[in-house]
Amino acid sequence: MSLSATKFVHPITTPPSTRSSDKPLFSTFFGSNHTKLRFNKPIVAAQRRSSSAASTSSPVVAVSDVVKEKKLKSASNLLITKEEGLVLYEDMILGRFFEDMCAQMYYRGKMFGFVHLYNGQEAVSTGFIKFLKKEDYVVSTYRDHVHALSKGVPAREVMSELFGKATGCCRGQGGSMHMFSKQFNLLGGFAFIGEGIPVATGAAFSSKYRREVLKEPGADEVTLAFFGDGTCNNGQFYECLNMAALWKLPIVFVVENNLWAIGMSHLRATSDPQIWKKGPAFGMPGIHVDGMDVLKVREVAKEAIERARRGEGPTLVECETYRFRGHSLADPDELRDPAEKAHYAGRDPITALKKYLFDNKLASEQELKAIDKKIEELLDDAVEFADESPLPPRSQLLENVFADPKGFGIGPDGKYRCEDPKFTQGTAHV
Amino acid sequence: MATLFQGLPSSTAFSSSNKFNHVPAPTSFSERKSSIVTVRSDARWSPVLNYATHKPQRLITNAVATKADSSLASTSSKPGHELLLFEALREGLEEEMERDPCVCVMGEDVGHYGGSYKVTKGLATKFGDLRVLDTPIAENSFTGMGIGAAMTGLRPIIEGMNMGFLLLAFNQISNNCGMLHYTSGGQFKIPVVIRGPGGVGRQLGAEHSQRLESYFQSIPGIQMVACSTPYNAKGLMKAAIRSENPVILFEHVLLYNLKDRIPDEEYVLSLEEAEMVRPGEHVTILTYSRMRYHVMQAAKTLVNKGYDPEVIDIRSLKPFDLHTIGKSVKKTHRVLIVEECMRTGGIGASLTAAITENFNDDLDAPIVCLSSQDVPTPYAGTLEEWTVVQPAQIVTAVEQLCQ
Numbered sequence: 001m002s003l004s005a006t007k008f009v010h011p012i013t014t015p016p017s018t019r020s021s022d023k024p025l026f027s028t029f030f031g032s033n034h035t036k037l038r039f040n041k042p043i044v045a046a047q048r049r050s051s052s053a054a055s056t057s058s059p060v061v062a063v064s065d066v067v068k069e070k071k072l073k074s075a076s077n078l079l080i081t082k083e084e085g086l087v088l089y090e091d092m093i094l095g096r097f098f099e100d101m102c103a104q105m106y107y108r109g110k111m112f113g114f115v116h117l118y119n120g121q122e123a124v125s126t127g128f129i130k131f132l133k134k135e136d137y138v139v140s141t142y143r144d145h146v147h148a149l150s151k152g153v154p155a156r157e158v159m160s161e162l163f164g165k166a167t168g169c170c171r172g173q174g175g176s177m178h179m180f181s182k183q184f185n186l187l188g189g190f191a192f193i194g195e196g197i198p199v200a201t202g203a204a205f206s207s208k209y210r211r212e213v214l215k216e217p218g219a220d221e222v223t224l225a226f227f228g229d230g231t232c233n234n235g236q237f238y239e240c241l242n243m244a245a246l247w248k249l250p251i252v253f254v255v256e257n258n259l260w261a262i263g264m265s266h267l268r269a270t271s272d273p274q275i276w277k278k279g280p281a282f283g284m285p286g287i288h289v290d291g292m293d294v295l296k297v298r299e300v301a302k303e304a305i306e307r308a309r310r311g312e313g314p315t316l317v318e319c320e321t322y323r324f325r326g327h328s329l330a331d332p333d334e335l336r337d338p339a340e341k342a343h344y345a346g347r348d349p350i351t352a353l354k355k356y357l358f359d360n361k362l363a364s365e366q367e368l369k370a371i372d373k374k375i376e377e378l379l380d381d382a383v384e385f386a387d388e389s390p391l392p393p394r395s396q397l398l399e400n401v402f403a404d405p406k407g408f409g410i411g412p413d414g415k416y417r418c419e420d421p422k423f424t425q426g427t428a429h430v
Numbered sequence: 431m432a433t434l435f436q437g438l439p440s441s442t443a444f445s446s447s448n449k450f451n452h453v454p455a456p457t458s459f460s461e462r463k464s465s466i467v468t469v470r471s472d473a474r475w476s477p478v479l480n481y482a483t484h485k486p487q488r489l490i491t492n493a494v495a496t497k498a499d500s501s502l503a504s505t506s507s508k509p510g511h512e513l514l515l516f517e518a519l520r521e522g523l524e525e526e527m528e529r530d531p532c533v534c535v536m537g538e539d540v541g542h543y544g545g546s547y548k549v550t551k552g553l554a555t556k557f558g559d560l561r562v563l564d565t566p567i568a569e570n571s572f573t574g575m576g577i578g579a580a581m582t583g584l585r586p587i588i589e590g591m592n593m594g595f596l597l598l599a600f601n602q603i604s605n606n607c608g609m610l611h612y613t614s615g616g617q618f619k620i621p622v623v624i625r626g627p628g629g630v631g632r633q634l635g636a637e638h639s640q641r642l643e644s645y646f647q648s649i650p651g652i653q654m655v656a657c658s659t660p661y662n663a664k665g666l667m668k669a670a671i672r673s674e675n676p677v678i679l680f681e682h683v684l685l686y687n688l689k690d691r692i693p694d695e696e697y698v699l700s701l702e703e704a705e706m707v708r709p710g711e712h713v714t715i716l717t718y719s720r721m722r723y724h725v726m727q728a729a730k731t732l733v734n735k736g737y738d739p740e741v742i743d744i745r746s747l748k749p750f751d752l753h754t755i756g757k758s759v760k761k762t763h764r765v766l767i768v769e770e771c772m773r774t775g776g777i778g779a780s781l782t783a784a785i786t787e788n789f790n791d792d793l794d795a796p797i798v799c800l801s802s803q804d805v806p807t808p809y810a811g812t813l814e815e816w817t818v819v820q821p822a823q824i825v826t827a828v829e830q831l832c833q
Contacts, residue, residue: 137582171615180614187581188614195605198571202578209584213560214531239571345770400612403619403674407638407653409702409749412788416702417749430650 077294082362088294089357089368091130092122092350093375095146098155099325101379102145102162106329110387111162115176118146120292120324123349124256127297128224128295131305137207137223139187139200142177147226152184155382165389172392174399185221185406193227194234197253200225204249204314211311220383221249222308230261232275241282241316241388248313252304253279255318256291262327263335279316291319292347295356322347510693516686518660519549522667523587525696527557530585533671535578536563537626539590546591547627547686573599573624577606581618585671593628593680594640607676608651623670625679629720629770630807630818632684639807639814643680644776647748654747655701656680656719660690662745665699667813674800682720685752686709704751710740713828714758716781717768718744721819725768737828747777750784756792759785763794769817773801798827 018203080088099117104117118125121143129138129150140147148158153169161168162176169181170189178189187203190196203223210219231237244251249268255275259266266273279286285307297319304315322344326333357363360403405418408430422428513521527533527801534557535550541564544551554562565572569590590596596603607620625707630639653675657663661680670677707722708729717725724741729739740758744750759765765785767778778799785797800819808814 071706139578169615170613170617173615174613178613180610180617181616182614187578187618188610190605192601195574195601198574198602199578199581199606201571202580204578205575206579206582206584209534209560209579213534213558236571236574239566239568239576242566243568243571243575358757380640400614400616401651402653403611403616403621406702407651407673407675407749409746410751410753414753421597 005144017297041159046179050416078360078362079298082349085353085357085362086309086367086371087130088126088298089350089353089363090371090375091126091150092294092353093372094378095122095125095147095410096350097372097375097379098145098149098382101159101383103325103329105159105162105383111164111176113175113326114142114330115162116143116328117325118143120344120348121256121258121321122146123252123294123297123353124226124291124319124321127291127294128226128252128254128305131298131301132222133184134223135221136305137185137187137203137221139196139199139203139223139225140179140189141193141196141227141231142189142191144177144179144186144189148179148181148184148186148189149163149187151177151181153181153186155378156385157181159379159382160389163386163389164391165273165386166392166396167385167389171396171400173396193231194236194256197225197231197236197240200251201244201249204244204251205247207250208247220250220311222305222310223249224254224305225251226256228261229255229257229259229266229273229275230264230269230276231255232257233270238278238282240276241284241314244314245283248311250308250311251314252301252308253314253316255316256321257318258321258323259340260323260327262331266397274318276318278314282316284314284316286316286318288318289322291321292344292349292352294349294353324348394426395424398423398428399426399428401430431522506558510691512689513660514686515657515660515663515681515688515690516547516549517694518664518690519657519681520551520553520583520666522664523550523671524553524556526668526671527553527561530671532583533585533587534561534563534579535587535589536565536572537597538565538567538591539650540564540589545589547681547683549681549686550589568686569595569598570600570602571818574602574606576622577602577610579612580620580622580676585621587623587625587671590624590626592638593626593642594637596624596626596642597640597645599624600645603646603678604649604650608649611651619674620676621674621681622676623665623667623673624676625670625681627681627683627686629680629684629745630683630814632800633809633811633814634683634807635806635809636806641771641776641802642739643678643747644771645776647780652676652678652748653701654678654680655745656682656747657717658685658722658743658745660688661692662699662705662743665697666701668696668698669701672698677701680719685723702746702749702751704754705743705745706754707743708739708741708829710738710762712738712762712832713740713764713766714755714762715741715766715768715824715828716744717741718747718756718777719770720729721768721770723822724819727825728821728828731821731825732828735825735829737832744781750781752784752788755781755785756789759789760792763792765793765797766824766827766831767797767799767801768824769801770818771797771801772804773799774804776801795831798831800824800827 095118099119102115102117105111125146138147138151145158149155157169161170161172161174161179162173166172169179174180177191179281180186180188187199188196195362200223205223207219210216257275276286276288287300290296300317304317307315324345354368406416407419411417422427537833539546540550541554541559541562550562573588576588579586607622611619628640628642646654655666655677657666666679670679715725725741729741732739740762742758744756767781769776769778771777778801782799800823803817805817807817
């Protein structure tokens, strides 16, 4: 089933007039010559063909207008049901409020180090992860709090982890940038960009192996790899696109293109900033979607995830999105044009979903407010839980260095060092 | 240094018939005139009756206890079968792949080509292209892929075509392999084996002659072992695959064609133990991998000169087997380390520190460490010879140490 079955059409009317690329901050613009990053006119891309990669008549383009078309056709043919809408809303509100709470706690000195917040990008996390089964895998980067929450990791555990307490999802040993959950199949949380993509490829390989070598029925787990625009210039990204397409691994590469890698504009770093075009170069569909609209993301996510589950291989999805805050809480965020920020603030995904729910009479003001309140209480409880949780004791220091603690070796007395009581106390020197 | 030492011809010279790796059979003791006996790596060695000065002892460490050992001692009358080191590796690998369907191999040219040193020859035909996966040339990514597969239930063996290529995978090995178990709070384990040939070969040039054990040794959370004989190659391969920890198995390019006799019965060695190669009284020589053979060559000369060196193949590069090493140091009070790693920051440097820290009172003389020079391995044969420790240097060092 090729991708021409789904017709994706480019948005014709999105005016990117307030983008910073129109008014470069520096006099000589040393960057990509693609002046229209966020498209003004439709661009026809080459679809993958077995014979040649020349441009063809069936375009693989963005999805934004699918929504509009559907809405025009029949008002009763909505994209989501009420239940689905409320689930999406709650998940996005959880993500937003959690991140705001993180900022508060950071400035109060409850959490330290590098904390990267996800405000503004919730549509991508919610749009994709809410389509997954519990057994599916998610691999993220350092901006992973909301991916963890969307995948199901309780807010208490994430908050404890951020506070560095023993009740955190990683026992306080990982921190903000290393969220893991075996129960919910969240494979990290990686500090170096691009580092998680091979791990995601491995999880997808595992899934294929279980299906084809171990012959496990129903082994169709899909892996989602989330990463940013900066990562798309990194070698690991390309190496994994190649391997995933080569072996038709059940993986979706989700690019959260928020235009900025700390202070480096995507345009200044990338020769061809249209990341979705890099998919067809490796033999997989490349899709661009408006990442500020959860419903559009959902449409693309559904197709990409189902494609992977059927065993047809990977997809590269570029989500146009934006982070409202700085790169991390330590980033003064002085480089970005306030007009650009204002433009995207006007496209807040939560506001957009609220509007959709109200316009289509799927939910009322009170219902949404009730959800807001529920999440606030959840977060207050999470903070309280994290506050009251104990710090990791000394005895925890050496426990997880090795899965098999014989790896510490044999001591001078002939016994394995891990049998020394100082190990369980954490006072031994390794 | 001026002595011409021909080094190790790649296809001959180390047949087991008259050398040091021979597993002693009880019937031949009375005929044995040689004073050199191999102690098997399970730290038990059959008592040798020809030693005038040496009391037979049972070196049984509690830590050892792998079931295979006891069966080995009792069935030492079985001759076993002869094979080359790379075949021993393959045998170990094949046995583990048959035993556990989650064990898989990935690397460049491991499948259809059979491995650049033929360690995986025939396995792709037997187990299929997915279990013996030919990867594109992307070390960092396929190592990461192996790690992701290990986190989700498989047990991959990642082959670096040459250990040096794994420098490209350093990101994944250090961050994910070593640390992921810890940063995930123990939720995910990474039972990978990363293996490949390294070491100084025969004029392979600087980049193909690297010793990566010194670079990897600081990574917390991994274990490193180096094999040197067909017997320990198979045993360590099996142990590494069965281990829940990430293990880096260092093989040596020049040792793949070593021939020896190994038991027919299944055996698994301990990853953390050292191997007593030759018990002695005067000096402890610690070595690993190819240098073991240079040491044993030097030992012949030394014995003729009246010295009695104790030779230990440390095998476990991280962590060190401080028990075997310590017992030896307490006996001989003199230590010589012979390694192929570079002088700066090599395994020898760490070992010197560890011994000084733990056994300083037992030393009569400072530890001498013979390592390769801090020089990129030259192509020219003569220059290459001078960067690596040669038996003559070992003899000189022992003589000086024992004065």
